[in-house]
Amino acid sequence: MSASITVTTRSVPNTQSDVPPSVFTLRRTAQLEALYTIIRNKDTSRGDFIFYSDRIIRLLVEEGLNHLPVVPKAVETPTGANYEGVGFEGKICGVSILRAGEAMEQGLREVCRSVRIGKILIQRDEETTHPKLFYSKLPQDIAERYVLLLDPMLATGGSAMKAVEVIMEHGVPEDRIIFINLISAPEGLKRLAARYPSLKVITGWIDDGLNRRAYIVPGLGDFGERRYCA
Ligand code: URA
Structure with missing residues (x-):
């Protein structure tokens, strides 16, 4: 079997000293800032x-794919020349954290044809106040796949950590999970990286922090409300 190589072309490892090394952000172009x-x-x-959130999701998914391994692959072009390129290695799947994560599924489908997508529903347990798993439906062979975990907003990190726990219980190693989100709070990023240092996070923007109601600021409010409610 040929050795795999990982190509990371466009995502930017974070140079901010307080951002964990497993966190990658999109390049801060004027175009991206206009979308945000x-x-x-x-x-x-x-x-x-x-x-416009779909446009950002598309960029994020493409960035997430940059973190998947590839293997050397030679092809012949219509000119008769050989081209020494690379090909994708390994299977992937998506897992969306309901309900807001569902909004990212189409963006993944647009770039990965017939990709399998699982779902996880996590809600706050009113007795313990901790995030609790209410429902999960994951691809049966998830342990053999790289997982793109989808949730648009990383606030405290509670739901994301629970989702990662559930996915790992199904046999997926931590370093095969790539968490993709539009906006992160530094608090959530730090908690997630402290618990799961080999998990990669691809985020579009790191905001200032959380307010007293655990909303990200400046943020965009409640992503699910804005996406699903008129
Ligand atoms: N979820 C949201 O939709 N918005 C936030 O600011 C935090 C979590």
Whole structure:
């Protein structure tokens, strides 16, 4: 079997000293900032919120794929020349954290044809206040796959950590999970990286922090409300 190589072309390892090394952000171009400005604006319509958040999701999914291993692959081009390239190695699947994570499924389907996507529902246990698993449906062969874990907002990190725990209980090693989100709070990133240092996080933007209601600030409010409610 040929040795795999990992190509990371566009995502940027974070140089901010307080950001864990397992966290990668999108390149902060003016274009990206304009997209975020639209979705953060409280006056943006639901239609525009969906359209522009989908554009960011697409970029994030592409970045996530950059972290998957590839193997050398030679092909012949129509000119008759040989091209020494690479090919994808390993199978992937998506897992969305309900309900907001479902909004990212289409972005994954657009770049990975017939990808399998599992779902996890985690809610706060009213007795213990800890995140509790309410439902999960994961691909039966998930242990053999790389997992792209999808949830748009990383706030305290509680749901993400529970989701990673569930996925690992199904046999997926930590370093085969890539968590993809649009906006992260530093608090959540630190907690997640402290518990799961080999898990990679691809985030579009790292915000200032959390408010007293555990909303990310500046943030964009409740992602699910803005996406699903008129
Ligand atoms: N979930 C959201 O939708 N928004 C936040 O700010 C935090 C969690």
